Amino acid sequence: MYLTQGLHRALQQRPEVAATVFGRRRTTFGALTGRVARLAGAFARLGLSKGDRIAMLALNSDRYVEALLAAWWLGAVACPLNTRWSIPEIVDALNDCGARTLVVDDACVPVVAELRPGTPALERVVHAGEQPAPEGTLDWEALLAGAEPLEDARPAGDTLAAILYTGGTTGAPKGVMLSHANFWVSAVARMAEVPSPANGVSLLVAPLFHVAGLGRVVSQVINGSTSVLLPVFRAETVLATLQNEGITDVMLVPSMLQMLLDHPAFPDADLRHLERIIHGASPISPGLLERAMKALPHCGFQSVYGMTETAATACSNGPFVWREGVPLGSRELAAGRPCFGNEVRIVDAEGREVPRNAVGEITLRGANVMQGYWNKPEETRAALRDGWLYTGDGGCMDDAGRVHVVDRVKDMIISGGENVYSAEVEAVLSRHAAVAACAAIGIPSAAWGEAVHAVVVLRPGASATEEALRAHCRASLAGYKCPKTIEFQDALPLSPAGKVLKTVLREPFWGAGARQVN
Template sequence: MYTGGTTGFPKGVMQSHLNLWAACIQRMAEIPQTTDKRDLFVMPLFHIAGLARVVSGFISGGSLVLVPMFEPSEVLAIIEREAVTDTILVPTMIQTLLAHPEFVKRDLSSLKRLTYGASPIAGEIVEQILAVLPELQLSHSYGLTEACPIVSTNPPENHTLAARQRGLTRSVGRGGFGVNVKVVDEHGREVPRGTVGEIIVRGPNIMQGYWNKLEETAKALRDGWLYTGDGAYMDEQGYLFIIDRLKDMIVSGGENVYSAEVESVITRHSAVAMCAVIGIPHDQWGEAVHAVVVCKSGTSLSENEVRAHCRESIAGYKCPKSVEFRESLPLTGAGKILKRELRDPFWAGKTRGVN
């Protein structure tokens, strides 16, 4: 199964039957599956989240409702018609459904559980969907193709009002059953709690390696641990808080800027439907923060308005130096933003893709 290729060229991930089976059993132990559930599969089956969930459905004996692609009006109609109880969506899909006029017209009361993952979600999206479906059980799964896919889960009890007020929805939860998780420095040494480092993982769900890529396999799999390339910190209770893909971190004037933090602030603006933040070349600072923004239908924003909005919440050096407005963002088949397509034109002709 191939990686999403959002930050680089996709790699073939070699997964054994044991890897897939272990990942499904681990997930089922964390969030019990029932035979009366009706699970809607919107995620494509070439994406590990879709495949692993289908296999879990086969094991548990629930009903599987498959659609050929994500089409918002059709998805909403199917939830109503098939009395769907469970589904998994990426944040861009949730945003699209919430903005669709059919969302408030359809009877979605059968939907009991919604898992989201694959990319960061804005807190406002969580609040919006729970305002419309207050009984919905939300859970967040963090993982990657190389882990088949689950590394950690943030369960429904961490999405209650009290938990949201404590900031637990910003976490991706704790390591799943049978999975060891650590946050380490560049030398592979575990860092103190609250310190940002790289997430590494080991367990029976971890891949065999990358197809025909011995060098990249050796970099990713070291001493029995998978090095994820994701930057995060872990609190005293073992909750993981993702900061950014390490490849997406922007170094501007010697300061680290995490694109996910800036994106989270920008998406809080009422006129913003979607955004992506990347680093682009800058003669003085090495890299500059650049935001690509999609406005909601019928709204508009200026570059200065975006910067002013950001300055209310984050330090000046983290605010976008430039803002670009588009009608849409490039997405993978699984609905994840293709940052490399946004970044490549700015770095064309450069000897490297970062400074």
């Protein structure tokens, strides 16, 4: 269950098939395997070895895929970093994982100079872009040209493969430790639910620093099928790529799906090759799903539920196709049934399983569940209890064994597929001199599913504008974490124990009985 095994299989069975397509570059599995072996050799010559962390700060590309596979070929640990993070957030992650090598592309080269002073352990930066390598960085193709191929380490299944950073309720990012087996089991379990033809062509537009994008890379390599990569999501480019490359399946965050449907070019796009749309990372609204299914009646729609801690997929639902005159029901709108190898229980506050259709916390168990949080034993013990992962998501299981997500136990906001933790936003807002108290909540957004909204109480005699507070946040937080709207109140509603009653704050936006997920 090592993650480069698919390369060896494809090299034997279909070396001439395109493994990656990026712009005008088309790389076959035969060529990709050779490049990965040489890149791993180059990493080894730089002094990297098994267990070393290799960080990646780049947009999607074929070279990003090569970096991931070369790290795994070497037996090293891939540490993909969120390109939307602020400089302090990137610095914290680099220092936390102790990466000595950072891979960047053209888009991220400008931040390197700002990262250097705060990352003393960082020894080298490798440039994997299209432009000439800037001074002080190592050139990708030059490294490859001067390297001898390395023998694949073929790590054991429990070997650490990646550290993926996700937010925490304390505001500090947590590095989720995922093994080769975690990724492999998750990918194969999903493919067992809905087989993926080897001749399929998948579009990878979800960022590879997210577990959803990274999980798709793993699936494509295991399956030996073609991946077409786009660096960023732009509706017009995605529509053209779906059409021109004969894409058969794509994974989209619901906000991406809505942008495609809203684009003026959508009605004229030839999407006859598209067989399946997988949607996840954020709940989809019934209206959007119905609209998409009607617009693409030949296409199957499959939802997936999971998280970074489960190496992507834990539950799957569908695919479903549009049936005229048959409205969508709870079957189509469920998060899905547990995939092969996964167990799900819905439990109460004491960890006891609740009856069917009763709401509790979703807990998961399976070989895809993370090893723990990097350097955070207390957080690991809190999340992994008696062999179960406590997700922090509220949900129920119906009589047919389908899981339904109804709320979030944690105060997490999902905006455009990105996880935003309210405590992290509040920590930054509270550092403004004019702020006495604050709370961050998610409110409905037509574009992003949810948007970050802040409620602020100012200090007596102090003043601050909404724009000033947003600017304050932008200095420390990624743009998607910054409040889109801010309102000022005289006081926050508090419980007798002194806790902020966020249900009261949410009520004007969601309604007293509305589901707190959009």
